Amino acid sequence: MSHEYIPEIATDRDGNEHEVQGWQGDFYGGKLGFWLFMFTEVLMFGAMFMVLSYYNTLHPQDFLDASASLNRVLGGTNTVILLVSALTMGLGLLKMRTGDVKGAKLMIWATILLATAFLVIKGFEWSAEYHHGIFLMHDQLLAESPLPFGQKLFFGMYFTMTGLHGFHILIGIGLMIWLLKRINAGKVSQDHHILYWNIALYWDIVHLIWVFVFPYYYMIGAGGVTGGH
Amino acid sequence: MSKSYFDETHCAIGHPKSTFMQWMLTIDHKRIGLMYAAVMFTFFFVAVATAFVMRLELFAPGAQFIDGDTFNQAFTLHGVIMIFLFIIPGVPAVLGNIVMPLMIGAKDVSFPRLNWFTFWLYILGALVALASLFTDAGFADTGWTFYAPYSLNTGTNVIFTLVAAFILGMASILTGLNFLVTIHRLRAPGMTFWKMPLFVWGIYATAWIQLLATPVVGITLILAIMEKYFGIGIFDPAKGGDPVLFEHLFWIYSHPAVYLMILPAFGIMSEIIPTFSRRTIFGYRSIALSSASIAGVGYLVWGHHLYTSGMADTAKVIFSFLTFFVAIPTGVKFYDWVATMYKGKIILSTPMLWALGTIITFTIGGLTGVTIAMIGVDIHLQDTYYTVAHFHYAMLGGVVFLFFAGLHYWFPLVTGKMYNEKQAKIAFYLQFVGFNLLWFPMFIAGYYGMPRRYFDYLPEFQIYHQFSFFGAVIFITGLTYMFVVFFKGWTKGKPSGTNPWNATTLEWHMPSSPPPLENHSKVPYVDFEPYEYHHGEPVVKFDYETMKRID
Amino acid sequence: MDTNTIDYKKERAGYYKILVGLLLLTAVTFIQPHLFMTHSTFLAQMLIAVVKAWLILMFYMHLKGEKLIIWMTGFSLFIVFTFFAIVIGVDVQKFQFQDESYITKSSTKAHTTDAVHSEPASHSAH
Numbered sequence: 001m002s003h004e005y006i007p008e009i010a011t012d013r014d015g016n017e018h019e020v021q022g023w024q025g026d027f028y029g030g031k032l033g034f035w036l037f038m039f040t041e042v043l044m045f046g047a048m049f050m051v052l053s054y055y056n057t058l059h060p061q062d063f064l065d066a067s068a069s070l071n072r073v074l075g076g077t078n079t080v081i082l083l084v085s086a087l088t089m090g091l092g093l094l095k096m097r098t099g100d101v102k103g104a105k106l107m108i109w110a111t112i113l114l115a116t117a118f119l120v121i122k123g124f125e126w127s128a129e130y131h132h133g134i135f136l137m138h139d140q141l142l143a144e145s146p147l148p149f150g151q152k153l154f155f156g157m158y159f160t161m162t163g164l165h166g167f168h169i170l171i172g173i174g175l176m177i178w179l180l181k182r183i184n185a186g187k188v189s190q191d192h193h194i195l196y197w198n199i200a201l202y203w204d205i206v207h208l209i210w211v212f213v214f215p216y217y218y219m220i221g222a223g224g225v226t227g228g229h
Numbered sequence: 230m231s232k233s234y235f236d237e238t239h240c241a242i243g244h245p246k247s248t249f250m251q252w253m254l255t256i257d258h259k260r261i262g263l264m265y266a267a268v269m270f271t272f273f274f275v276a277v278a279t280a281f282v283m284r285l286e287l288f289a290p291g292a293q294f295i296d297g298d299t300f301n302q303a304f305t306l307h308g309v310i311m312i313f314l315f316i317i318p319g320v321p322a323v324l325g326n327i328v329m330p331l332m333i334g335a336k337d338v339s340f341p342r343l344n345w346f347t348f349w350l351y352i353l354g355a356l357v358a359l360a361s362l363f364t365d366a367g368f369a370d371t372g373w374t375f376y377a378p379y380s381l382n383t384g385t386n387v388i389f390t391l392v393a394a395f396i397l398g399m400a401s402i403l404t405g406l407n408f409l410v411t412i413h414r415l416r417a418p419g420m421t422f423w424k425m426p427l428f429v430w431g432i433y434a435t436a437w438i439q440l441l442a443t444p445v446v447g448i449t450l451i452l453a454i455m456e457k458y459f460g461i462g463i464f465d466p467a468k469g470g471d472p473v474l475f476e477h478l479f480w481i482y483s484h485p486a487v488y489l490m491i492l493p494a495f496g497i498m499s500e501i502i503p504t505f506s507r508r509t510i511f512g513y514r515s516i517a518l519s520s521a522s523i524a525g526v527g528y529l530v531w532g533h534h535l536y537t538s539g540m541a542d543t544a545k546v547i548f549s550f551l552t553f554f555v556a557i558p559t560g561v562k563f564y565d566w567v568a569t570m571y572k573g574k575i576i577l578s579t580p581m582l583w584a585l586g587t588i589i590t591f592t593i594g595g596l597t598g599v600t601i602a603m604i605g606v607d608i609h610l611q612d613t614y615y616t617v618a619h620f621h622y623a624m625l626g627g628v629v630f631l632f633f634a635g636l637h638y639w640f641p642l643v644t645g646k647m648y649n650e651k652q653a654k655i656a657f658y659l660q661f662v663g664f665n666l667l668w669f670p671m672f673i674a675g676y677y678g679m680p681r682r683y684f685d686y687l688p689e690f691q692i693y694h695q696f697s698f699f700g701a702v703i704f705i706t707g708l709t710y711m712f713v714v715f716f717k718g719w720t721k722g723k724p725s726g727t728n729p730w731n732a733t734t735l736e737w738h739m740p741s742s743p744p745p746l747e748n749h750s751k752v753p754y755v756d757f758e759p760y761e762y763h764h765g766e767p768v769v770k771f772d773y774e775t776m777k778r779i780d
Numbered sequence: 781m782d783t784n785t786i787d788y789k790k791e792r793a794g795y796y797k798i799l800v801g802l803l804l805l806t807a808v809t810f811i812q813p814h815l816f817m818t819h820s821t822f823l824a825q826m827l828i829a830v831v832k833a834w835l836i837l838m839f840y841m842h843l844k845g846e847k848l849i850i851w852m853t854g855f856s857l858f859i860v861f862t863f864f865a866i867v868i869g870v871d872v873q874k875f876q877f878q879d880e881s882y883i884t885k886s887s888t889k890a891h892t893t894d895a896v897h898s899e900p901a902s903h904s905a906h
Contacts, residue, residue, distance in 0.1 A: 010418045012754035013778055018418035020752045023339045029414040033340060035849050036406045036440055039856040043444035046860035047478060050867055051452065051463060054474050057872045058884055072810070079806055087799045090840050091792065098788045136459040143460060149469025149883060156461030160452070204841045211832045215809060215825035223813035223821040413848070441859050469883050477867050528859055529866070541874035544866065 027194050034198040038205045045209050048161055052216065055153045062150020067221025070158070074125045075218040078118050079210065085114035086207045093200045096183075099190045105183060108176050111203065115173050122166055126159075135159070158217050165213055168206045175199050233645065233743040234259045241345045256341035257746060261348050262326030263643065268352065269315050269323065270712070276310035277705060279303050283684075284701045287694045290686055300684035301370035302385070306362075308373030309390055313397045314355055316628055317486055320493035321439070322351070322404055324635045325432045327643060329408065331736035332426045334417030334755065336747050339410040343403060350400040358393030361386035372682060374483070375450075377464035377475040381457050388457060391450040398443045398450075398482075405439025408432055417735070420755035423514065426734045427759070430517045431496025434524035438489040442528065446482030449475065473538050480531035488527035488555075490624065492520055494631035495562055498584050501638055502566045504732040505581035506573030507765035512565040513758070519558035526555050536607045545604050552602035559595060563588065574765045578730070579653040583634030586661045587627060594622025597672065612682075614693075615675025618668045626664060633660075633711065640718065641725030642736060645743035648718025656714055659707025667700030733767045734759050740773045751776040798839045805832050 008020040023029070056063045092107025126135070133139035136159050140147045179199050182188045188195050240254040255261060283303050286293050295303070330338055338344050362368050369387040371380040375394075380387045412433050416425065425433075452463050453475070462468025464475040495516075503510040510516065532540060532548030566588065575581070597619040601607045610616060641647050671679075674693035679686060686694070728737040740750040753776040761768035770780040809828050817824035837843045843850055878884050 008752050010752045010754040021414055023337055029339050029410050033410045036409055040402050040444040043441055044448045047445045047448045053868050054872050083802050086840055090795050094791050098786050143468055160455050208833055208836050212829050215829050219825045220822045223818055466883050541871045543874055544871040
């Protein structure tokens with residue numbers, strides 16, 4: 001924050017001095033605030049998972065059938081991509097904290113690249129599904145199609161949740177570009193890296209959500225071929 | 230005279246010269262709180278006017294001067310404004326913003342710019358909500374609960390309202406987040422959680438609800454939008470969805486939301502009672518912990534809205550028991566307040582009158598709530614005027630009465646002026662009488678079967694509606710008069726001095742009145758309890774220049 | 781946070797170790813349906829996900845040692861689980877209108893004819 005701040009001292013009755021925490025330059029406060037924000041993300045996706053498992057309970061077999069028809073190769077590739085991008089993001093933060101600004105910027109670019117790759121693969125996946133007649137407001141998901149309710153709900157939630165997750169990725173890319181600008185402007189540095197820290201946290205929560213989205217959509221029906229569930 | 234926060238401010242962007250822009254861009258928590266108050270009470274009066282139109286329509290059976298569809302839109306507008314624009318942001322955004330940082334000896338909230346942003350997010354949400362009033366399709370007619378599947382099929386503009394509720398929810402989340410970090414990080418040295426004023430406890434518990442419950446309704450509204458525009462069928466049984474799930478998700482937020490409204494209001498009560506009884510509060514820890522446990526248990530009782538919706542019987546029984554359980558910490562609070570007054574030197578100033586009035590009205594509201602928490606009774610009383618009267622006794626007679634109490638209590642702090650006590654008391658009595666006359670007949674009408682949200686009724690209910698109407702007239706007269714008294718107080722009132730009530734908490738230990746821009750001249754070291762009185766006099770005294778204790 | 785005393789090499793090694801762990805778990809995700817717990821794929825998958833999430837939280841998100849934030853995280857997760865326990869575990873598990881409800885009846889009718897994979901006869905309740 002741009003306001004200059006000199007920590008104040010409060011003195012108790014015995015004359016002991018206590019440093020006052022101001023709102024300016026409060027690293028821990030910034031971190032705490034961002035964690036609290038992430039809880040709201042957890043609650044949001046938690047509620048969506050609740051909707052998902054609600055209908056899973058009502059239509060167990062439909063969910064397995066629908067899950068079995070998703071493309072596990074593309075989904076798996078995306079999982080690995082996000083995994084690696086979490087590493088590059090973390091390493092970048094580490095570099096920033098040790099003063100290697102150039103290395104940090106390189107790592108952010110790598111993360112942006114991986115995030116874009118994720119979105120591109122997601123795009124291929126969605127368009128393939130579209131050609132199979134499975135997409136929002138399209139063919140098999142229309143109200144009059146004979147696809148069972150359970151499958152329709154599964155795919156509907158699939159597009160909603162992966163779409164919302166993709167939207168988070170998009171925001172993440174935007175945040176990283178903004179972060180690069182702030183680094184170039186000298187506003188984020190080794191001693192003042194709360195912004196970087198929080199964007200790294202954001203990227204981790206995006207990854208974390210995928211850690212649950214992936215198995216619930218792609219994997220629960222994977223055993224369907226052999227008959228188990 | 231020293232400069233107050235009315236004379237100078239910090240801004241989010243640059244240093245504008247014009248006073249207007251300084252207000253628009255201010256990051257000072259006191260100014261932001263005042264702006265919230267101005268906007269919120271404007272909406273409050275719009276919603277009161279809508280309610281009065283409905284009362285007029287209900288004066289006699291049959292259609293008077295609005296038709297059924299307009300009536301549906303009227304109660305939706307009333308509900309949406311009162312809930313989303315007034316009472317949910319209500320006490321935290323106005324009094325929490327203004328008073329909470331002062332109470333913990335902070336210079337501002339933890340993220341002042343975020344606070345500024347939040348205010349404008351709130352304004353955006355309000356504009357979106359009201360925008361649909363001026364579209365062809367018209368305002369939503371679903372009631373503020375947006376129950377599926379009707380909300381997904383109606384021709385009116387529900388989506389505007391849903392989006393607005395989502396934005397307002399975001400604003401609410403960010404306020405809560407800001408306050409949580411502020412309370413964790415910016416308390417003055419020495420102030421442990423057990424030395425915080427109880428209003429701060431109330432705000433703290435509230436902030437957790439804002440943070441962890443609001444996202445659920447946010448995502449519910451997004452799902453409803455996905456359903457309406459992408460045809461997924463999440464809540465519409467025609468497409469395979471379950472409307473009960475919508476009710477679950479909606480009330481997972483909206484029931485904790487009533488505790489979100491009442492907890493900071495209880496905090497106000499806990500400030501006023503010891504101050505005007507000139508006694509240390511009885512059972513400080515039990516009040517603080519009961520706030521926390523109301524917030525905690527409040528998460529788990531939403532199902533009592535679904536008794537007649539087709540929820541599983543086991544779930545009904547569990548929810549019924551959990552709902553009874555909330556009454557316990559609430560009861561603890563009330564006993565503590567009454568015990569504080571026992572043998573106290575009670576001073577019947579206006580804030581105290583409001584607090585005492587609330588003890589009566591909220592007890593009625595709370596206990597009638599326990600009756601409808603019983604499954605069997607609720608099946609009879611669900612969606613009747615009994616329920617309407619219950620939640621208006623709890624919300625208007627609890628939250629809003631205490632909000633008014635807080636306004637009277639902190640008015641001299643915020644403005645540096647004193648209103649006319651005698652006139653303010655007249656306003657209280659008018660409202661108290663009008664309020665009871667307005668809502669009490671509804672308990673009886675509801676018990677005899679008058680359903681809510683109907684714009685017509687059988688002739689046998691006419692007498693109750695007419696009592697209510699006259700109550701409404703008296704209530705609105707008192708309400709208007711109260712704001713006139715406030716206005717006169719602010720423009721022509723006598724300077725109040727920094728501590729007109731002989732209160733003990735930190736917000737009354739300002740170097741000047743109204744407070745300067747950066748609050749206390751120095752941050753004090755807090756080694757005392759919040760409400761220390763000895764023989765009716767505050768124990769702790771400060772030198773306001775150095776903020777050192779001189780008692 | 782003390783930024784000056786960072787053992788760069790040690791921390792970097794830590795990042796890579798966790799990466800390897802996460803990659804291994806992802807691999808396990810893929811072979812699990814054919815390898816173990818084949819009759820409760822759902823449970824197995826969720827368990828793996830929880831382990832992965834724990835690794836990310838503790839090491840990538842630096843939650844280790846953050847007492848206050850761990851408590852808050854625990855509280856938030858507890859709230860989510862309670863919602864699940866009540867809505868899924870208590871309410872919809874005991875769905876009382878399985879036979880007469882439109883939303884459940886039509887699906888049981890439809891999926892036997894329309895399912896992508898043949899349904900083994902031994903299928904019992906989930």
